[in-house]
Amino acid sequence: MIIAVGTDLVELDRVSRIVSRHGERFLARILTDHELAYCKGRGSSVASIGARFAAKEAVMKLLGTGWGDGVGWRDIEVRNDAAGNPSIEVSGEAARLVANRGIRTLHVSLSHTNQNALAMVVAES
Numbered sequence: 001m002i003i004a005v006g007t008d009l010v011e012l013d014r015v016s017r018i019v020s021r022h023g024e025r026f027l028a029r030i031l032t033d034h035e036l037a038y039c040k041g042r043g044s045s046v047a048s049i050g051a052r053f054a055a056k057e058a059v060m061k062l063l064g065t066g067w068g069d070g071v072g073w074r075d076i077e078v079r080n081d082a083a084g085n086p087s088i089e090v091s092g093e094a095a096r097l098v099a100n101r102g103i104r105t106l107h108v109s110l111s112h113t114n115q116n117a118l119a120m121v122v123a124e125s
Contacts, residue, residue, distance in 0.1 A: 055086070059090070098123075106124075
């Protein structure tokens with residue numbers, strides 16, 4: 001059964017400006033080491049970074065939390081299987097909230113254009 005849905009849309013120009021201004025410090029704060037390596041290996045790293053940022057925001061929305069409510073950016077990780085399909089892994093406070101809400105599976109879909117990155121996350125019991 002679907003418990004919650006979270007979506008987020010990110011402007012890639014904004015992501016590009018933030019990365020240009022804050023560089024590795026910003027990336028290390030929001031991305032896990034695995035995500036950072038994945039994004040750096042992509043042709044369009046800004047789109048990959050934006051999609052991951054959107055996915056993390058979408059998870060926070062479906063959990064009913066915000067940035068300052070105990071869930072850290074790195075508590076939510078986007079992984080890709082060998083075929084490139086994304087999935088969400090949670091740890092820390094995000095994992096605790098997922099368990100408390102009876103969520104067994106988080107489904108994620110990511111997409112981007114030249115201007116935007118979009119994430120939709122569906123929580124299933």
